Amino acid sequence: MDIKTLKNIKEFLPLPELYEKYSIEIFKYSLSILNNEEEAKDAVQEVFVKYANSKSSFRQDCSQKTWLLVITRNYCYNRLQHSSFKNYGIEEVRQNENYEIDYDSNISLKEALKMLTPEQNELIYLKEYEGYSYKEIAELTNQSLENVKIKLFRVRKRLREILK
């Protein structure tokens, strides 16, 4: 996978610091795909263990974060393929009190997100939370740029329909 455009950070952090810095993001990314808090927590552990084991194969042609996201993605989809659980929801996740958007609409958005497929949730996470460009998402998810554009549009359209 060519992920040259994803090299945001060139610094190379040791594993404990890497864990401290990116574990929450890995958790959120895993949660967006797995839609299960416990599974996402396990994913974080697995991803960092996999990272530690595959450090020698890390060519540093992308940032450590991107490398972690690639490992996370592979792990999560692999997990989805080989497990019986699907779409448990994210209600267990605690909400920040400073959250400004209306509580009711917030719940409905959560409910709407639950109705999406793991791939659609992943796209929403990568675009809305991580703020990646279409090109970066395309490279990370191994899709064409046009595909990403269309899929994001369809996800939004579907979300809008659910929320209506």
Added chain:
Amino acid sequence: MQDYELKLSQFIDNELPIDEQQEFFYFLSQNEEARNTLAEYIEMKQGAKALYTSLEVQLDDPNFTNLYAGKPEKNNKKYKFMFYISAAASIIFAFLFLFNEFSPDPILKKYQNLQSEMIELKENYNAELNKQTELSKINNQLYEETDKLKRAEVKKNKSDNKISNVLLPKKSNQQKKNNFDSINDYLANVPTFVVTKDDFLGQQIIGN
């Protein structure tokens, strides 16, 4: 504009090409429904972002972090204790070895003695071999010296117009006899002369 929702999606992601933006803005200004859809999309975008931002989770797993941070774990105490014990044992063994305090196995000792004897014999053999080499070198030198002397003598004899006995190859008795016989046969065919062995061997006849 048929696919305005796709363009809306691109627009809120800041991915709408610049050359399409003007036309899109004009379309937005003319279409209230599109503006409402845009507002909904923006709200969804912000809502999704806020949802993920607001997620809080306790992930701190001391076992995992300690494993890679290299901090000492509780189990490490056991390994430390074992390390100190093994270090002390190795020091004691080193002392025992240095002062020969322990008695080795008799077979091992015999083996070691034999080994040292073998080494000694090997050394002796090598010394003898060296001596022999030296002797053969000396022999060669002697031979070369003798040869030089012989050659010098021959040279001297040649310069005095003398045929040295040294140069004459020694003939066996049979050869000598054959020579005499052949010469006698030859002389027998010469009618005018009666030649004896003594005359043939003389300097004068050879010269004639």
